[in-house]
Amino acid sequence: MADPKLRVENVSKSFSHGRDGSATRALSDVSLIVGEGEFVSIVGPSGCGKSTLFSIIAGLESASSGEVVLTSHEHEPLLGNVGLMPQRDLLMPWQSVLDNTAVGLRLSGLSRSQSRKEARSYFREFGLEGFETRWPGQLSGGMRQRAALLRTFLAGHDMLLLDEPFGALDAITRRGMQRWLTEVWRRHRRTILFITHDVDEAILLSDRVYVMTGRPGGIALEVTIDIPRPRDAGVDFERRAADYRAQLLELLAPPEQVIA
Numbered sequence: 001m002a003d004p005k006l007r008v009e010n011v012s013k014s015f016s017h018g019r020d021g022s023a024t025r026a027l028s029d030v031s032l033i034v035g036e037g038e039f040v041s042i043v044g045p046s047g048c049g050k051s052t053l054f055s056i057i058a059g060l061e062s063a064s065s066g067e068v069v070l071t072s073h074e075h076e077p078l079l080g081n082v083g084l085m086p087q088r089d090l091l092m093p094w095q096s097v098l099d100n101t102a103v104g105l106r107l108s109g110l111s112r113s114q115s116r117k118e119a120r121s122y123f124r125e126f127g128l129e130g131f132e133t134r135w136p137g138q139l140s141g142g143m144r145q146r147a148a149l150l151r152t153f154l155a156g157h158d159m160l161l162l163d164e165p166f167g168a169l170d171a172i173t174r175r176g177m178q179r180w181l182t183e184v185w186r187r188h189r190r191t192i193l194f195i196t197h198d199v200d201e202a203i204l205l206s207d208r209v210y211v212m213t214g215r216p217g218g219i220a221l222e223v224t225i226d227i228p229r230p231r232d233a234g235v236d237f238e239r240r241a242a243d244y245r246a247q248l249l250e251l252l253a254p255p256e257q258v259i260a
Contacts, residue, residue: 002035002036002037002038003035003036003071004033004034004035004036004071005034005035005036005037005038005070005071005072005158005159005191006032006033006034006057006068006069006070006071006159006191006193007033007067007068007069007071008030008031008032008033008053008057008066008067008068009031009066009067009068009069010029010030010031010065010066010067011027011029011030011031011053011056011063011065011066011067011068012025012027012028012029012030012063012064012065012066012216013025013026013027013049013052013053013056013061013063013064014026014064024215025215025216026049026052026215026216026217027049027052027053027056027063027216027217027218028216028217028218029066029218030049030053030066030212030217030218030219031066031219032210032219032222034159034191034193035191035207036191037189037190037191038191038192038207038208039182039185039192039194039205039206039207040192040193040194040206040207040208040209040210041193041194041195041196041201041202041205041206041208041209041210042193042194042195042196042209042210042211042212043195043196043197043198043199043202043209043210043211043212043248043252044211044212044213044214044217044252045212045214045252046197047214047215048212048213048214048215048217049212049215049216049217050163050195050212050217051086051087051163051195052217053217054084054161054163054193054195056068057078057082057161057193058078058079058082058084058161059077059078059079059080059081059082060079060084070082070159072158072159081157081159082157082159082160082161083152083153083155083156083157083159083160083161084152084160084161084163085148085149085152085160085161085162085163085165086163087163087164087165087167087168089136089144089145089147089148090148091136091144091147091148091151092136093135093136093137095136096132096133096134096135097128097131097132097133097134097135097136097139097147098116098119098120098123098132098133099116100136100147100151101119101122101123101128101147101150101151101154102115102116102118102119102151102154103151104151104152104154104155104156105118105119105154105155105156107155108155108156118154119150119154120132122150122153122154123150125184125187126146126147126149126150126153126184127143127146127180128143128146128147128150131143140173141168141169141170141173142169142173142176142177145165145166145169145177146177146180148165149162149165149181149184153184153188153190157190158190158191159190159191159193160190160191160192160193161193161195162192162193162194162195163195164195164196164197165177165181165194166178166196166201167196167197174201178201178204178205181205182204182205182229182230182231186229194206199245199248199249199252200241200245202225202248203225203227203241203244203245203248204231204241206225207224207225208222208223208224208225209222209223209225209244209248210222210223211223211248211251211252213251220251221247221248221251223244223247223248225244227240227241227244
């Protein structure tokens with residue numbers, strides 16, 4: 001593994017409810033490391049706290065205990081130094097696709113013309129060329145996700161948190177987006193922490209995969225995906241991926257007990 005870019009150390013999170021002092025524990029002693037330039041995925045059952053963990057890493061929530069360290073900004077707040085792409089694309093319907101993708105550049109202080117010029121230079125690479133003046137409602141689901149990822153990418157952060165970005169896409173579009181994201185990551189080598197429910201997606205994309213337990217979420221397993229890149233649906237990939245799939249699913253979906 002490369003030098004650590006992100007360290008999450010024994011992070012726990014509880015949410016209190018009302019005046020009776022009751023609380024729900026969402027995360028329990030979560031520890032993980034993401035190396036510089038790595039693509040790391042987190043898989044786990046629904047409700048295990050994956051999105052809560054992302055909110056803590058992004059600085060949107062505070063941990064109840066534990067520590068998150070972004071090594072390139074070790075003595076700075078997390079908020080504003082990590083790029084977060086949530087499950088929904090959150091494109092602004094009243095703005096053109098170009099202006100949606102350039103919003104982070106505007107917030108960083110660039111003028112409208114400068115930010116649009118910078119954003120436009122990536123439109124071909126992100127498969128958006130020719131759609132600069134369209135409205136988000138005129139885009140397909142896959143293109144909306146490309147625009148949302150470009151917006152996150154252009155915000156200038158070298159640590160990106162992608163929270164199930166392809167979860168709402170159909171299988172064919174999703175497969176194409178996975179290949180495209182792998183190529184963008186290969187060219188720019190941003191550090192990516194990726195949430196998915198799809199074990200096959202995690203195996204295809206990742207250098208390493210962390211498996212989370214049910215609530216309260218904790219890390220049950222770390223698996224290094226030792227399959228050469230580029231990866232595809234060839235026979236060798238399928239054979240090796242099957243072993244990883246079985247290993248991950250054993251924790252995520254243990255076999256049901258046989259009833260005599």
